[in-house]
Amino acid sequence: MRALTLNDGVELRNIDAPSRERHEALVQVRLAGVCATDLELARGYMGFRGVLGHEFVGEVVASPNARWIGRRVVGEINVGCGSCARCKAGLSRHCDTRSVLGIKAKDGCFAEYLTLPLDNLIEVPAQVPDEMAVFTEPLAAAFEILEQVHIGPNSRALVLGDGRLGLLCAMVLAHIGCDTHMLGRHEAKLAIARAHGVRTFALPDGPLHTYGVVVEATGNPEGLARAIELTEPRGTLVLKTTQRESPALDLNQVVIREISLVGSRCGPFGPALRAMASGRIDPRPLIHERFDLEEGVRALARAGEPGVLKVLLQMS
């Protein structure tokens, strides 16, 4: 099969289709999304080698349970050991020995086929087209904020950064009714947020007050410093992105103003699918361009250009 692989660099290769283990399903990938993490991995983050990609929608073509064959699915990307205390507590996303689709010790979805344990798969409702379903994983990461932090509908929240993840976070916050603001630098992206009921501010200007909830989605140290400034005393600052370097942080401000910094990563797929199925959230305005898998190297380069939102890869 054709696959976009990371070795010394990223290239399209012909490799064997993955052979599934007994508890795994074989999934034919239909559509996949490029994420900032893929670009970081390509630059050496985590030392990953193999097939890239973790955002996908596909169809089950082989399965330990025949009823799944032919179903359209998305998949939880963390594969826990299944036997440690965390896995048994339902926290397989935090299993110490987990593999992660296209990120750690497991080939990803920028390929014609992938394998995942049947337990990781979730069927996509008929009313969610592929172009929406492919956003399930990053939208779930945005929903994770609501799993970790209590945000009431009377809260005032700010999302810092108008990139892919920032926009999804703003959509999630706005759709629960809280007064959601966004600070970014790209008018076209801010316009997408505004269409979802978000009040926007363009850099270098910005809001003049502080917020009870701030979501840091810029991924750069300047954004993080600004995020701390914009969080009110006793407020919560959600860290939604990893940073390439370890930034020097003014933790004294965190202590003196009693701010809570909440690290936030992958999230639950169910709420993301329900929100898209009901029409409460439609992430499709984020789609920037579609490429065939053959053009995968070019697609990744495009996804890394400034101002580019979601780049999709179609497999056939």
Place this chain on the structure above:
Amino acid sequence: MRALTLNDGVELRNIDAPSRERHEALVQVRLAGVCATDLELARGYMGFRGVLGHEFVGEVVASPNARWIGRRVVGEINVGCGSCARCKAGLSRHCDTRSVLGIKAKDGCFAEYLTLPLDNLIEVPAQVPDEMAVFTEPLAAAFEILEQVHIGPNSRALVLGDGRLGLLCAMVLAHIGCDTHMLGRHEAKLAIARAHGVRTFALPDGPLHTYGVVVEATGNPEGLARAIELTEPRGTLVLKTTQRESPALDLNQVVIREISLVGSRCGPFGPALRAMASGRIDPRPLIHERFDLEEGVRALARAGEPGVLKVLLQMS
């Protein structure tokens, strides 16, 4: 009156007793405690100038309400403006224009007299002697952890650092019944924790597992890095101390393991006084040495020596 003042350096001076404003009481200080913050202020932190000290027990000698005269009191050290939204919400400890006793724009308690608004004073129960009451402010800071973080009695918590504040935090955590551990480097201090039901580990060894709740009370970057390592996925790391420098932090670990970092500062006096009045917490084993105010410069030097716990200043 005699007062330990910070100008270019710390010295004992004869200055005028403070004149109280209409809503303030005049308090004759009986006993005061030296805190790490006093030592930091003496080194230039916050740029404070004036009378040092914020941990005290004293007696009201003049008051807008005559019923308070003669009462033995402790005092909330933050003085809010009383009119901003935060003050009106009961968050005067986070008022932007607050003054802070002996820390910011208000003379402190290392003197024969101080003034505080009557609203800041709390009467000390008769069964709490001066030697306990003088710990109310730092013990309240330890209780602040329970105000900010839900810690059940089945939790396993670790306090990092066996200094004054670390020991008070461990006492507070242990007394609510949670499985409390401490990691430190001074056997004599760890012994105090053990006497309060805390399980202790001496550096360079340490616990082999991670904790759902970790309290960082070392105040140094190495302690902070270790604290992140020792916090389990989805766990809470309470930042109880300010740091002299802004440390470079591995925030990626915070994001990937979804840790919550909770900045924590001053706390509620009521629970601290109740815990001491009932005998549930007795901080007196922390007392290292008592000095007369006359010897204040020497007392501060002593408090800065390695391994020294609480140094008290008596005013008469």
